[in-house]
Each structure stands twice: as C-alpha cells, then as structure tokens.
Amino acid sequence: MSRADTVRFRHNxxxxxxxxxxxxxxxxxxxxxxxxxxxxxxxxxxxxxxxxAGTDVDDRELRLRAVVGQRRVPWTRVAELGADPRGRAVARLDDGQVLALPAVRATDLPRLIAATGQDLPGEHAEAGPPDDGQ
Known part of the structure; x- marks a missing residue:
C-alpha cells in the first residue's frame, strides 16, 4: 500500500x-x-x-489497525458499507460478518468510498429527460 494513495482515518x-x-x-x-x-x-x-488504531483505505483493501495487530480486508470481500445506530461506520462482508471500522464515522463514508476509486451512487446520474415546457 503506497502512502500517496492511502487515506488514513485516525482517532482525534x-x-x-x-x-x-x-x-x-x-x-x-x-x-x-x-x-x-x-x-x-x-x-x-x-x-x-x-x-x-484506525483504518487505512486504498483501491485494493481496507486495513483495520489495532494496538497490537491489523486486519486486511480486500474490497472483493466487502458486500456493503453502512453505519450502526451510534454513527460509526461498519463493513458487512460477503460471509455476513460485520466489522466496525475504527476511527471512521458515518459522515466519513463518502471520503472512504472516494478512496477506493469508485463513484458514489447517484454522483454522476443523468439529470433525467429534458423538460418540454408543457
């Protein structure tokens, strides 16, 4: 993971x-x-x-860092990103396991998704059919 293309989320x-x-x-x-x-x-x-402690994100994987270890999760294993009721970001894996993302809040999810190189849903959506003035 190159430092240049990695987004780091850390606690205050x-x-x-x-x-x-x-x-x-x-x-x-x-x-x-x-x-x-x-x-x-x-x-x-x-x-x-x-x-x-925190989360590092790039276009290949999530890296969840703790005090004494880390866990790497490739994006191919992530089925869904979301938030829990307390406003913390979570990742649901393809096997149903839910991982809390250390130091990532629900409001940070757009920045996390942007770090993957993917577009946000609806970001580049068409404006719809042109209005004919009637």
Missing part, C-alpha cells in the same frame, strides 16, 4: 495529548512506591492506542 489526536498529560500526572504517584509503577501503564496504553 487530543486523546494522545490527554494520555501524555495523564502520564505526567501519574508520575508522582507511580514513583512514590515501587509497586505503584503499574499506574503508568494505563496512560501509556491509551497513548499507543490513540497513535496506532
């Missing part, structure tokens, strides 16, 4: 900034006793998630 970077602030805020507590060092893992995990 304010989450990463909040994780950094939380990490700095947890330092006094974590350094007070050696057994409290685990407290630093929580903001660290949130920061890694905010930096890494």
């Amino acid at each position: 970077q304010a989450i990463l900034a909040a994780a950094i602030v939380a990490f700095i805020g947890a330092l006094p507590l974590a350094t007070a006793r050696w057994w409290l060092l685990w407290v630093l893992l929580v903001p660290l995990a949130v920061g890694v998630w905010a930096w890494r």
